[in-house]
Amino acid sequence: MKNLLRLFFLFAIVTSCVTDGSDSFERFPFDGTGYRPIYTTEEEMAKIEVIGAQPLSKPGKIYVLEPYLFINEAGQGIHIVDNSDPKNPKNISFISVAGNYDMAAKGKFLYADNLTNLVVFDISDPKAPKLTKKVPNAIPVNNYPPFDNVYFECVESKKGIVTGWEKVPMSKRPNCSR
Known part of the structure; x- marks a missing residue:
């Protein structure tokens, strides 16, 4: 019985190991797409400013401070919308915050992520x-x-800071996966 248990554990260890990354091994099927990192510089990450209204393309969370709406734009920042007339909302400005995917508010303060930084x-x-x-x-x-069972280009820190990911067609399976 001991030998059978040892054989089982040896089999479990061997089958759970990842190989050297060659094309002969796949953790899950490669469908011809993968994620590519979107890089930015430290200077671009540090630049936070209020600019003119921008069109909504990937809206996320919404915070309501009557009559205003604060709408997160995935990876880009926060829209400010005057909703005094709900039938005719007016997009009034945009807070440009690179790497912004989440926000929260309490009272008169709005908290947002700026990749690794918290901005208030x-x-x-x-x-x-x-x-x-x-x-x-x-x-x-x-x-x-932020997805499971995907292939992606490995991050190269010399290219900058990763602020997001884009799914793109790829001719060969990338070396990185999760």
Whole structure:
């Protein structure tokens, strides 16, 4: 019985190991697509500013501070919309925050991620939000896409900071997966 258990554990260990990354081994089928990192520079990451209204393309979370809406734009920042007339909302400005995927608000403060940084805005006057604080390295970030069972191009830190991922066609299976 002991030998049978040893054989079982040996089999489990051998079959769970990942090979050297050659094309002969696949953890799951490759469908011809994978994720490519979107890089930005440290200077672009640090640049946070209120600019003119931008079109919504990948909206996320919404925070309501009557009559204003704060709408997250995945990876880009936060839209400010005047919703005084719900039949005719007016997109009034955009807070450009690279690597922004999440936000929360309490009272007159809006909290947002800036990749690894936490940024805090005073929104007591929603027409003129003010950056009041930046907490560096407050949020852990992983260098892989936020999806399971996908292939992706391995991150090359010399190319910059990864602020997002795009799914693209690939002619061969990338070396990285999760």
